[in-house]
Amino acid sequence: MSGRSSVEEARPAMPVDDMSLVATTQILAVEVRGLKKSYGLKPILRGIDFALQQGQQMALLGANGAGKTTILRILAGLSRPSAGTIHVTGIDLLRDAQHVRQHVGLVAHQPYLYEELTVVENLLFFARMYAVARAQERVQELVERLGLEKRARERVGSLSRGQVQRLAWARALVHDPHLLLLDEPDTGLDQEGQRIINDLLSEHRTRGGSVIFTTHQLEQALALSDSIVMLRHGRIAYRQDSAALTIQELQEAYGEAVR
Numbered sequence: 345m346s347g348r349s350s351v352e353e354a355r356p357a358m359p360v361d362d363m364s365l366v367a368t369t370q371i372l373a374v375e376v377r378g379l380k381k382s383y384g385l386k387p388i389l390r391g392i393d394f395a396l397q398q399g400q401q402m403a404l405l406g407a408n409g410a411g412k413t414t415i416l417r418i419l420a421g422l423s424r425p426s427a428g429t430i431h432v433t434g435i436d437l438l439r440d441a442q443h444v445r446q447h448v449g450l451v452a453h454q455p456y457l458y459e460e461l462t463v464v465e466n467l468l469f470f471a472r473m474y475a476v477a478r479a480q481e482r483v484q485e486l487v488e489r490l491g492l493e494k495r496a497r498e499r500v501g502s503l504s505r506g507q508v509q510r511l512a513w514a515r516a517l518v519h520d521p522h523l524l525l526l527d528e529p530d531t532g533l534d535q536e537g538q539r540i541i542n543d544l545l546s547e548h549r550t551r552g553g554s555v556i557f558t559t560h561q562l563e564q565a566l567a568l569s570d571s572i573v574m575l576r577h578g579r580i581a582y583r584q585d586s587a588a589l590t591i592q593e594l595q596e597a598y599g600e601a602v603r
């Protein structure tokens with residue numbers, strides 16, 4: 345991945361489930377402390393703490409409206425927290441959101457694409473925004489990887505839901521980010537689309553990239569994560585290393601958390 349060395353400052357690494365155990369060598373992918381967010385007078389996040397090591401995948405679970413998307417949007421620099429501190433690959437998000445955005449790719453419910461531009465025009469726009477080297481080649485590569493060749497010159501407004509989701513994945517990956525934030529990322533994808541994103545995710549992991557993803561599929565959460573964090577009423581109700589969990593235990597914990 346590009347640009348990693350620029351952020352390798354000496355921040356300590358902490359396991360996701362215990363902020364008090366401090367290792368010393370590895371920079372954290374994400375460190376969130378005391379995160380709060382309110383919309384008007386309505387508190388949504390009431391004090392969230394977690395950390396994610398480089399190369400780790402975290403599943404963020406919780407009922408509809410629990411605040412999962414809100415956390416991902418804040419981490420992506422699209423929404424400001426009401427309180428708390430956030431570091432992404434060692435960079436203080438509140439001080440330098442622009443720099444953080446260079447390291448983050450987001451696949452969300454909203455595709456964040458320009459409907460009037462074509463597939464290729466959208467990707468070129470984002471590639472240039474992120475100052476991607478050899479933008480044309482990178483865009484071409486992603487169009488092919490996501491199986492969008494036949495739609496490359498069509499406007500986004502004319503694409504199907506699944507094709508838009510494929511393009512949203514390409515946009516999220518165009519600058520080869522360290523951290524992928526994935527909000528129910530297989531929504532709308534057919535079997536082939538799911539196979540493609542599984543391959544892309546596996547390559548991201550192989551390169552040492554980190555992932556935070558949301559899903560309502562508990563089997564998928566357990567299979568694809570190193571750790572699980574569950575939200576309830578704006579707080580973390582449960583966290584556990586995935587390797588320590590069976591699907592039955594996860595279902596039980598989820599049942600309690602969403603009650």
Ligand SMILES: Nc1ncnc2c1ncn2[C@@H]1O[C@H](COP(=O)(O)OP(=O)(O)OP(=O)(O)O)[C@@H](O)[C@H]1O
Nearest residue numbers: 383384388406407408409410411412413414415558
């Ligand atoms: N822009 C906004 N203005 C006011 N309230 C908002 C806004 N965005 C989100 N909310 C509220 O914040 C709460 C958390 O929403 P969020 O989208 O983060 O939930 P979620 O856990 O991602 O849910 P889901 O599983 O349905 O995707 C909800 O009550 C929602 O209504």
